[in-house]
Amino acid sequence: MNRIHVCSAxxxxxxxxxxxxxxxxxxxxxxxxxxxxxxxxxxxxxTAPAAEPDSDVAPLLAWADGSPEEGPAPLTVEFKADVxxxxxPLKYQWLFGDGSPESNEMNxxxxxxxxxxxxxxxxxxxxxxxxxxxYIEIEVR
Numbered sequence: 001m002n003r004i005h006v007c008s009a010x011x012x013x014x015x016x017x018x019x020x021x022x023x024x025x026x027x028x029x030x031x032x033x034x035x036x037x038x039x040x041x042x043x044x045x046x047t048a049p050a051a052e053p054d055s056d057v058a059p060l061l062a063w064a065d066g067s068p069e070e071g072p073a074p075l076t077v078e079f080k081a082d083v084x085x086x087x088x089p090l091k092y093q094w095l096f097g098d099g100s101p102e103s104n105e106m107n108x109x110x111x112x113x114x115x116x117x118x119x120x121x122x123x124x125x126x127x128x129x130x131x132x133x134x135y136i137e138i139e140v141r
Contacts, residue, residue, distance in 0.1 A: 058085030062132040064122035070139040076111045077138055079120060086126035093123040097138075112140045 063082040068075070081092055094103040096110045097118035103110070112118060118138045125131040 057087050057128070060084075060086030060090075060124060060126050060130040060132050062122055062124040062134050064120065064134040064136040066120060066136045066138065069136065071141065073115050073140045074111050074113045075138070075140045076109060077120075078107070078109050079122075079136070080107045081122055081124060083124055086124070086130055087128040089127055091125045095121040095123075097121070112138060115140050 061084045065080040065082060066077045067080075068077065079094060081094075083090060090106075092104055092106050094105070094108055094110075096102075096112075097120055098112055098114070098116075100110070110120070116139075118140065119135050120138055121133060121135045123131065123133045
């Protein structure tokens with residue numbers, strides 16, 4: 001249980017200004033002091049509202065990486081999903097761009113058998129319905 005504790009106080013500020021004249025005299029001229037009083041307002045006591053569970057969670061960010069990014073066929077690429085933020089558990093989907101079945105692994109391996117340029121797409125989603133995507137281009141000679 002969170003409790004809020006409030007103190008009541010008054011703030012008094014006293015300000016005194018001194019100006020040195022520009023007309024050749026060196027005698028300071030003092031303005032009258034100004035006093036300001038501010039009374040603190042009393043906040044409600046009791047239980048503070050619970051924080052939202054996702055309020056401190058960073059947004060989900062995903063980056064696709066793979067090695068090697070080019071080479072002769074057959075080319076086996078080790079893909080890697082770099083992810084920050086989000087709410088666990090995370091779901092991964094890799095589409096390799098060559099008509100083969102998708103992978104739901106975080107870091108899959110895939111072999112390209114025919115020459116061409118391929119786009120491998122990474123889609124990541126979390127349990128709070130946040131998602132991000134990225135892709136990497138692969139060239140098979």
